[in-house]
Amino acid sequence: MxxxxxxxxxxxxxxxxxxxxxxxxxxxxxxxxxxxxxxxxxxxxxxxxxxxxxxxxxxxxxxxxxxxxxxxxxxxxxxxxxxxxxxxxxxxxxxxxxxxxxxxxxxxxxxxxxxxxxxxxxxxxxxxxxxxxxxxxxxxxxxxxxxxxxxxxxxxxxxxxxxxxxxxxxxxxxxxxxxxxxxxxxxxxxxxxxxxxxxxxxxxxxxxxxxxxxxxxxxxxxxxxxxxxxxxxxxxRIVYQHSYGGTVPGPEGNGHPILSPFDVFPARDGWIAVAAPSDNHWIALCEIIGRPELGEDPRFRTNFDRSRHSGEVRRFLGEWTAGRTRGEITEVLGGRVPVGAVNTAETILAxxxxxxxxxxxxxxxxxxxxxxxxxxxxxxxxxxxxxxxxxxxxxxxxxxxxxxxxxxxxxxxxxxxxxxxxx
Missing domain, CATH: 3.40.50.10540 (Crotonobetainyl-coa:carnitine coa-transferase; domain 1)
Incomplete structure (x- = not known):
């Protein structure tokens, strides 16, 4: 083709x-x-x-x-x-x-x-x-x-x-x-x-x-x-993580050790990346997905807080993305919250x-x-x-x-x- x-x-x-x-x-x-x-x-x-x-x-x-x-x-x-x-x-x-x-x-x-x-x-x-x-x-x-x-x-x-x-x-x-x-x-x-x-x-x-x-x-x-x-x-990053905190970083999946949310989530037709580590992006994301109360929740108020509870962040955000197509997700998040579909060579060319x-x-x-x-x-x-x-x-x-x-x-x-x- x-x-x-x-x-x-x-x-x-x-x-x-x-x-x-x-x-x-x-x-x-x-x-x-x-x-x-x-x-x-x-x-x-x-x-x-x-x-x-x-x-x-x-x-x-x-x-x-x-x-x-x-x-x-x-x-x-x-x-x-x-x-x-x-x-x-x-x-x-x-x-x-x-x-x-x-x-x-x-x-x-x-x-x-x-x-x-x-x-x-x-x-x-x-x-x-x-x-x-x-x-x-x-x-x-x-x-x-x-x-x-x-x-x-x-x-x-x-x-x-x-x-x-x-x-x-x-x-x-x-x-x-x-x-x-x-x-x-x-x-x-x-x-x-x-x-x-x-x-x-x-x-x-x-x-x-x-x-x-x-x-x-x-x-x-x-x-x-x-x-x-x-x-x-x-x-x-692995050098300062070890030097500052004494950690030995290991495989991280698609997440990030100090930023949250910063991950790849399931959609109905594939996978999509969403990143909202800044507090402004986080508040906007919570409003868009219909969960404005999470923007005020003390567990998630700052990026530091969210990183400590990244599993919970990943869970409820993944539940929201899983019910939508990548097109639907990018339509509502695009331009407001950093978002991008996981492309293949075929979709890149299109x-x-x-x-x-x-x-x-x-x-x-x-x-x-x-x-x-x-x-x-x-x-x-x-x-x-x-x-x-x-x-x-x-x-x-x-x-x-x-x-x-x-x-x-x-x-x-x-x-x-x-x-x-x-x-």
Whole structure:
């Protein structure tokens, strides 16, 4: 079934060559040696903002290329939804760092680049002669950003620094799994890969901070983000809960340890979130549901009181929502009390907010004759149209073009192709 996104000002599907509309990072050149999710999500944020991102892949490609999901009828299978979603707006080339001349290609790119992003374990880039110190000698203005499971020894040596890591490991060690799931139950991983996405966003912020500093100092900097650290920083509440009150927070269900009501409640046709921790919202909620006396009840008068009696609050509010549809609930609470239906992908695509905010991109999918839909970035700038999105690159699609732009002659390119240093 076609989504409405195909009917409302779709993005122009085209081969990626950098966004055609200027963004605030236009002119910033990023060499992206990262793979999987954390690094590519970071560079996707930069690309969405107008940076020219050169995705450098090994001959077998980023490990997410074959992971799917694939569109029915796609016989090419150049890449699936995972790769497409986080590698949009990038140019692509293949460099084999294990072949003679491969690392030299990266060094050539770095001489005129602004940023390099990688997410290998400590020491991998150094073994190829591509560590920060070596590249900074070639280009002192280079901002070198590393996203690692447990950080880089340059900024703090971790006992786990040589360990590999994935999203679920970072969520577990950073505290997120420990507070997610039903009360009293086992830990539960969050749906999206926040163990990758959180460090990716912090890395993008750190990168731009270093680029800004370079405008003043003229020199780049090594930027380091640990996946573990990023998840811990996002779970800041558990630290002060323990420090201030001596508690060890556990799985909280859909409620909140210090805010009430702040939960997900049953409706006749699904689930709905309601949050009224402020006293004004609480009084309004009590009036709307026909229980104004609860607004004056000393057990519920303040948020602190309600938190101590959150089970009772949850019970009578749940009884009220259970007899109504989500539409009926949002009709009476919307605009007065914070409320929102628990959406699925299908209902998100039908939500007028998503249409109004342009939160979906339609991009070309090689191998099929119709575009596909992916989520857009959330950053908007007043007075500027949203730049169109370009599909993710085919493996090695722009290798020759990028090498020519880097000053390589036709003979140089032919030699690199013949020796297998590039593809």
């Amino acid at each position: 076609r989504s409405w996104a195909a009917e409302v000002a779709p993005d122009t599907p085209s081969a990626p060559g950098g966004p055609s509309a200027a963004g605030p990072l236009t002119g910033l050149v990023v060499v992206d040696l990262s793979r999987m999710l954390a690094g590519p999500f970071c560079t996707m944020v930069l690309a969405d903002l107008g940076a020219t991102v050169i995705k450098v892949e090994p001959p077998f490609g980023d490990l997410t290329r074959p992971m799917g999901p694939f569109v029915e009828g796609d016989g090419l299978k150049a890449f699936g939804g995972y790769f497409q979603s986080v590698n949009r707006n990038k140019r692509g080339m293949v460099v084999d760092l294990t072949r003679p001349g491969g690392a030299d290609v990266v060094r050539r790119l770095v001489t005129t680049a602004d940023v390099l992003v990688e997410n290998y374990r400590p020491g991998v880039m150094e073994r190829h002669g591509l560590g920060y110190e070596s590249l900074a000698e070639l280009n002192p203005r280079l901002v070198y950003t590393a996203v690692r499971g447990f950080g880089d020894p340059r900024t703090g040596r971790s006992p786990y620094q040589d360990w590999p890591s994935y999203d679920i490991v970072a969520q577990a060690m950073g505290g997120l799994l420990g507070i997610t799931g039903p009360v009293g139950g086992p830990p539960v991983k969050t749906g999206p890969g926040l163990g990758d996405i959180l460090p990716a966003i912090y890395a993008a912020v750190g990168t731009l901070a270093a680029v800004r500093e370079r405008e003043i100092t003229g020199r780049g900097r090594f930027v380091d983000v640990s996946m573990y650290d990023a998840v811990l920083a996002a779970c800041e 939500d007028p907010h998503v249409r109004a905010r342009g939160m979906l991109h339609e991009v070309e999918q090689p191998g099929v004759d119709h575009p596909v839909t992916i989520a857009a970035g959330p950053i908007r700038f007043a007075g500027s149209p949203r730049p169109p999105a370009h599909r993710a690159p085919l493996l090695g699609e722009h290798t020759a073009d990028i090498l020519r732009e880097a000053g390589c002659t036709a003979e140089d390119i032919e030699h690199l192709l013949r020796t297998g240093a590039v593809r």
